[in-house]
Amino acid sequence: MEYAEFRELSRELMQHHSIFQKFWKMGNIEFSEKVKTAAVEFDKLGECINFYINEKFWKTISLEKKKFVIAHECLHVLFYHGIRASLLKESDTKQIANVAMDVVVNYTLIDSFGFNKEEIDPGNEYCWVETVFKDQNIPTGKSFEYYFNLLQQKQQQSGGDGKNKVDQCGSKQPGQPGNKLVDEHDLLESFNNKKFEDQIQDALDNYDTQNISEMVQEQCEDIKQQIKQAGLNPGGLIKIAKFNKIIKKKWETIIKQWSKKYNFDKETEQWIHKNRRMSSMPSDLMLPSDYETESEEKNRIDVWFFLDTSGSCAHLGDRFFSAAASLDPKHFDVKLFCFDTHIYETSLKTKKLSGFGGTTFSCINNYINKECNNRKHPSAIFVISDGYANSFNPAFPKKWYFFLTESYLSCIPKEANIFYLRDYE
Numbered sequence: 001m002e003y004a005e006f007r008e009l010s011r012e013l014m015q016h017h018s019i020f021q022k023f024w025k026m027g028n029i030e031f032s033e034k035v036k037t038a039a040v041e042f043d044k045l046g047e048c049i050n051f052y053i054n055e056k057f058w059k060t061i062s063l064e065k066k067k068f069v070i071a072h073e074c075l076h077v078l079f080y081h082g083i084r085a086s087l088l089k090e091s092d093t094k095q096i097a098n099v100a101m102d103v104v105v106n107y108t109l110i111d112s113f114g115f116n117k118e119e120i121d122p123g124n125e126y127c128w129v130e131t132v133f134k135d136q137n138i139p140t141g142k143s144f145e146y147y148f149n150l151l152q153q154k155q156q157q158s159g160g161d162g163k164n165k166v167d168q169c170g171s172k173q174p175g176q177p178g179n180k181l182v183d184e185h186d187l188l189e190s191f192n193n194k195k196f197e198d199q200i201q202d203a204l205d206n207y208d209t210q211n212i213s214e215m216v217q218e219q220c221e222d223i224k225q226q227i228k229q230a231g232l233n234p235g236g237l238i239k240i241a242k243f244n245k246i247i248k249k250k251w252e253t254i255i256k257q258w259s260k261k262y263n264f265d266k267e268t269e270q271w272i273h274k275n276r277r278m279s280s281m282p283s284d285l286m287l288p289s290d291y292e293t294e295s296e297e298k299n300r301i302d303v304w305f306f307l308d309t310s311g312s313c314a315h316l317g318d319r320f321f322s323a324a325a326s327l328d329p330k331h332f333d334v335k336l337f338c339f340d341t342h343i344y345e346t347s348l349k350t351k352k353l354s355g356f357g358g359t360t361f362s363c364i365n366n367y368i369n370k371e372c373n374n375r376k377h378p379s380a381i382f383v384i385s386d387g388y389a390n391s392f393n394p395a396f397p398k399k400w401y402f403f404l405t406e407s408y409l410s411c412i413p414k415e416a417n418i419f420y421l422r423d424y425e
Contacts (some may be wrong), residue, residue, distance in 0.1 A: 001029050001053075004414060012067050015423065016229040020067075023049060023074045029119070031055040039184040040073040051079075063407040064119045068109060072182045075105045079144070096155060102127035102181050107140045124179045132179055251403055251424035252323040258380060258401070259327055262301060301332045302378040306364050308385035309338045309355035312405050316384055317353050317419075322324045323382070324348060335378075343367045359385065361411060362392040384421075387412060 003046040006029065013020040027049040037057050051073065058066065081101050106126055109115045117128075124131050129138045133150065220262065307313065307320045324334050325348055338344040341363055344354035361383075368377060381394075382401045387408035394400055397415035405421050 001031070004409075009066060009070065012063065013070060014110075016067065016071060016115065020071045020074050020077070020113075023077070024051075024070055027051045029053065031058070035184050036068050037181075038073065039182050040076065052382070053281040062119070064116070068115055068120045069182060071109055071113065071115070072102075074104050075108060076101065079104065081144075093152075096151040097144075097148055098181055099127050099179055100144050101150055103132060103147045104142075104144050106182065110384075111141060126182055128181050130400055153314050185300065189379075251419065251421055252326050253380065253424075254401070254403075254419055255323050259332070262331065302335070302376070302382045303327060303332050303382070304335045304337065304368070306337045306339050306343075306357055306381065306383045306385075307353070308383070308389075309340055309344075309353055310357075310359045310386065310388075312386040313384055314353060314356065316405075317351070320384055321348055337364075337367075339364055359389040360392075361385075361389040365392045365394050382410055 006024075008023050010024055013024055030053070031053045032052045034056060035052045035054050037054055039052045041052065051070070061069070079101075106128060109118050110120075120126075121128075129140050132147075134153075138150065157191075223423075239327045248274055303324075305320065305324045307317065321336070324336055327334055334348075336346045336348065338346055338353050338355045339359070340355035340357035341360045342355065344365055346352045346354070362381065364381070369379070371419065372378070376397065377396055379399065380401060381399055382403070384403045385400070386406045387410075389411045390408070391411045392413075394413060394416075397413040398417070400413065400416040401414055402418050403421055404418065407420065
């Protein structure tokens with residue numbers, strides 16, 4: 001896995017909970033064909049988490065679904081599903097246990113960690129109450145034991161002929177509803193280790209918001225004795241892991257933060273103006289004192305804004321103009337443009353949007369190179385887009401700041417600065 005993707009996933013996981021990011025950073029990620037989707041294992045030698053991912057599967061799923069798979073693995077560990085797996089011997093029992101585990105984890109991620117079911121599983125392929133218990137009024141948010149017992153009853157009522165057995169991972173075709181596991185559980189039994197529990201607790205030392213250990217305590221109530229017999233503490237893995245309430249900033253703050261590197265107000269030492277505290281001193285006595293003066297900048301700072309006026313971004317016009325207006329006109333020369341496959345200049349006065357065709361980034365690059373042929377390039381180029389355009393090679397990629405409505409990065413230089421509008425108001 002490329003470092004850029006690893007870093008992006010780490011940042012994205014933090015939006016749901018800090019513990020997911022911590023597990024991901026502690027992990028060893030390996031693309032492997034020994035799994036059809038994904039699996040997680042405790043490496044007893046290296047004392048770290050092994051994430052096994054099928055590369056073909058990984059390339060077919062969205063960023064949102066990748067986050068869901070990673071967080072799904074983490075909750076299996078936090079809910080001590082390794083001990084549950086080790087207590088089950090018969091394959092049929094393990095099979096329904098796998099489904100019960102996924103029902104619990106899937107709904108926990110949706111209900112408590114901010115994942116969107118429609119984005120994750122629009123076709124109802126995975127294990128949900130409505131797919132596992134069709135035509136039954138079964139509540140969500142219950143424990144593993146609750147769903148496991150219902151599935152056992154369902155299997156017994158079928159007469160043991162297998163007609164109502166649940167499907168194993170990968171047994172359904174994509175898009176077909178029904179009971180498909182998100183990941184593979186065969187390696188979960190490795191998470192039955194005191195050293196691992198201690199390691200996670202040490203890694204989570206500094207989180208101090210609302211405690212969520214009650215969630216794990218509730219999920220582990222039915223195997224509390226087995227957990228204690230293994231030398232572990234129910235809920236101990238996250239006794240100091242906390243929910244981080246995400247307060248989203250406005251995306252214009254990125255622009256303001258960038259502008260702060262230009263320090264226009266400088267404090268200087270002077271010999272002319274007398275400090276007020278020294279007003280009683282003799283008038284012919286010259287002492288140094290500090291005062292603030294506005295530096296005279298001969299060269300103002302050029303900043304250019306570009307708004308993609310394709311259908312996915314045209315509605316951001318008001319925010320586009322607001323962001324440009326946030327820069328002090330005393331110090332910044334701001335130019336505004338719309339673009340599709342051509343460039344259309346606009347202004348804060350007219351706020352006119354033009355274009356609305358297809359999208360290319362090369363038209364921006366060509367326009368800048370032409371306009372700046374005999375002078376400096378802009379100090380910053382802010383682009384609002386969905387990312388779907390064409391590849392290009394700017395002269396100064398680090399000066400480019402992309403605010404994206406989607407996660408499509410193939411057309412954007414790796415050195416550019418990338419932000420996702422979903423992370424901001």
